[in-house]
Amino acid sequence: MEKYYLYFSLSIGVTVIVEIICLSEFSFSYIYLVAVFMKSIFLLVLSKIVIKLLEIVTEEFSKLKKHSYIDMLTGVSNIRKFYEDLELILDGKEFIPFSLALFDIDSFKSINDNYGHSIGDDVLNKICRIIENILSEDNIQAQLFRYGGDEFYILFRKKTNKNINELLEQIRLEVVDYNFKYKEIEFKVSISIGVYEISEKIKFRDILTKVDEKLYCAKVNGKNKICY
Numbered sequence: 001m002e003k004y005y006l007y008f009s010l011s012i013g014v015t016v017i018v019e020i021i022c023l024s025e026f027s028f029s030y031i032y033l034v035a036v037f038m039k040s041i042f043l044l045v046l047s048k049i050v051i052k053l054l055e056i057v058t059e060e061f062s063k064l065k066k067h068s069y070i071d072m073l074t075g076v077s078n079i080r081k082f083y084e085d086l087e088l089i090l091d092g093k094e095f096i097p098f099s100l101a102l103f104d105i106d107s108f109k110s111i112n113d114n115y116g117h118s119i120g121d122d123v124l125n126k127i128c129r130i131i132e133n134i135l136s137e138d139n140i141q142a143q144l145f146r147y148g149g150d151e152f153y154i155l156f157r158k159k160t161n162k163n164i165n166e167l168l169e170q171i172r173l174e175v176v177d178y179n180f181k182y183k184e185i186e187f188k189v190s191i192s193i194g195v196y197e198i199s200e201k202i203k204f205r206d207i208l209t210k211v212d213e214k215l216y217c218a219k220v221n222g223k224n225k226i227c228y
Helices: 002-025 030-068 079-091 108-115 117-135 161-177 204-220
Strands: 098-105 142-148 151-156 180-182 185-187 191-198
Touching: 079 142, 079 151, 079 204, 098 108, 098 117, 098 161, 098 204, 108 117, 108 185, 117 142, 117 151, 117 161, 117 180, 161 191, 191 204
Parallel strands: none
Antiparallel strands: 098 151, 098 191, 142 151, 180 185
16 A cells, blocks of 8 residues: 555656646646546546455456365365365476375264264364365375365375374274264274376376275275285
8 A cells, every 4th residue: 555655746747747748838728637637546546446346356257266176175285286286286397206005984873873974074074184184284285186075186296105104003093092072972083095196297187096996905905905
């Protein structure tokens, strides 16, 4: 705002100087010069209004775009954001290997059946907070996305499986060690994780198929496991 008033004052000053020069060089009536001066002020005010409206529209658009990328239940990024980020990585000029993890909650249906869907939602939210806290440590280049239901992706940028195995084990253990509660009842929850390392450019859908196969491997081998 201070800058605007500075520019406004400078613009008025320039307008006055130009009118004085014109008055000395040409024969204009004072009424005409006053009219030009008033029009100049009107245009400056109008330009400020237009700029302010554009700022409001831009800000609202940014908010809407941000909200369109957020899963409303858990507060993490949604599948739309995941697809866009993954496509940007694959379309980049310089390919850098990365890893993708897909996990879900073991026997999640039984949690909803035994304790109710609101408790199931609480479980989803708490697991997301556990994972976000772990991922926020040491500036790990990773992001959590909700795929749908109880399935989530974790995108590890510039990380190979070797770089993240301890981190994923920490996630698995912290989830299984947490005491979830329903009224006075405490219960445990575990997750199964499939991990796929992308070492070269391959098709978008092939990546999703591969990591889904890894998750299936973790499930059939007893759940509460990580399969690479």
